[in-house]
Amino acid sequence: MRIDVVSIFPEYLEGLKLSLIGKAAEQGLLDLNVHDLRDFTFDRHNTVDDSPYGGGAGMVMKAEPWALALEHILGEGPRGASASVGDHDGEKPKPILIVPSPAGRVFDQRVAEDLAGAEHLVFACGRYEGIDQRVIDWAGEHFDLRPMSIGDYVLNGGEVASMAMIEAVSRLVPGVIGNPESLTEESHEDGLLEYPIYTKPASWRQRDVPEVLLSGNHGAIARWRRDRRLERTAEVRPDLIAKLGELDKHDRAVLE
């Protein structure tokens, strides 16, 4: 998977070079590229913003630098190809352009799973009051355009949201997480929150690990874990319980 990020604060994305995502990039599982939007400005001050038409507080990101940055990314295409802008005669899917925004569709684990199958993701990190709408309209002709929100609160820009989405998506790309087993029974992977987890010592400050986990009885352990997941989900996220399919008698009893 190729991932491009455009930002006026490229150093914000340095974190992607660490840990599992960084290793995956070194191994070639992920082709991560961060671009400084100011590299696509040519005036003395590398201007990326200007005041909003119609008045109002704050500044708006100018269209041209964004179009040049996105064309540069399209022109590079999948490593080596030199497809020209809009050169999509259907043989390859358009790159997905994710525009982090509180006005976007909600990003969740289902969306992450869907995006994990993509070949090329591009993240446009807006700042200020946002990006001139004409860029978004123009981009819709060359990309599979996805305005996306990571939550109903307001950040100062799209960088943190992009980091969150890149991490959530990349870890689902085969090979990025060493043991795919660790992707099962995670919160939101199957609609339930994860079960409580313990490690040595078996007794710590008069708090003991639940007996069943020391029993070696795998059936009882699996049952205990599912019960805890149901209880925790019902307590913290009752909205997710409502979305579960038909529950069996035991599960219903746990929730009563």
Ligand SMILES: Nc1ncccc1[N+](=O)[O-]
């Ligand atoms: N919530 C947000 N606030 C600002 C920019 C992006 C955002 N988001 O959720 O992607």
